[in-house]
Amino acid sequence: MTAFKFTDGDFRQISRILNSEAGIYLSEAKAPFVYSRLTKRLRALGMESFHDYCALIASDSGETERYQMIAALTTNVTRFFREEHHFADLRRHVLERLAPAARTGRRIRVWSAACSSGQEPYSIAMTIFSVLPEAESLNIRVLATDIDSYMIEAAIAGEYGEDAVESVPGDMRRKWFSPAGEGLWKISERLGSIVAFRKLNLVRPWPMKGKFDAIFCRNVAIYFEEKTQQEIWRRFVPLLNPGGALYIGHSERVTGPAASVLVSDGVTTYRLPEGVGP
């Protein structure tokens, strides 16, 4: 196995680019992780040193590789119904509250803001259908976004192994998944019909104008510096409807300007009080 030359300067350049492109902060202790994740990229490109790799990602023509690098250095770990209490809150405090209005045409939007391979937005969609079985004929959508287009493609394909579907409650598994060959399960088209997947970088401008009744932004801000996290929480506030919920990761916390507007209302659950907002 070839050992590639990897200097402190190479590490600093990679972490600087990762930080400015994706907001992700890497401490020096992550150098071995960067080396092991990126050697595959060097081999794929037929490169002999990190010096050459850094020259590519720093160049104007390095955009595609910068995205490959981000994909290689981000973690996509996720699970259906991860942190079940968020889905219970979504059901009780958002969906059941809004269901009567939804049946007479009210728009409901939920955003899964770092959706990885789709387990989070499909869990949201299953929760929606459990409250509103006619959801696909109502004005209800889940927006699912991620920086990584490979993850978006995997999410749209909607195929999962046995291990992945294990955390889906039995009745929902029977209803929403069908066998797709050797140990694979595919989510139904009907479930997918209320989910729209888009590529979106959280540290760049967001194109959406409409408001959300719930935003899931879980286990991504943890990789950002405090000021970047605060900026993201702050940008969520005007995108929430009054009474809307923000769900964040188990080791995250809303700080900065958003913390004086959003009310903590349960474990890693925040709410925009009624009567707040433009």
Ligand SMILES: C[S@@+](CC[C@H](N)C(=O)[O-])C[C@H]1O[C@@H](n2cnc3c(N)ncnc32)[C@H](O)[C@@H]1O
């Ligand atoms: C650990 S997964 C979290 C998935 C899901 N939210 C959950 O909690 O199970 C983190 C995801 O954040 C995405 N990500 C990293 N940086 C991002 C950025 N700047 N903008 C949008 N997504 C990003 C990664 O591609 C990855 O899919």
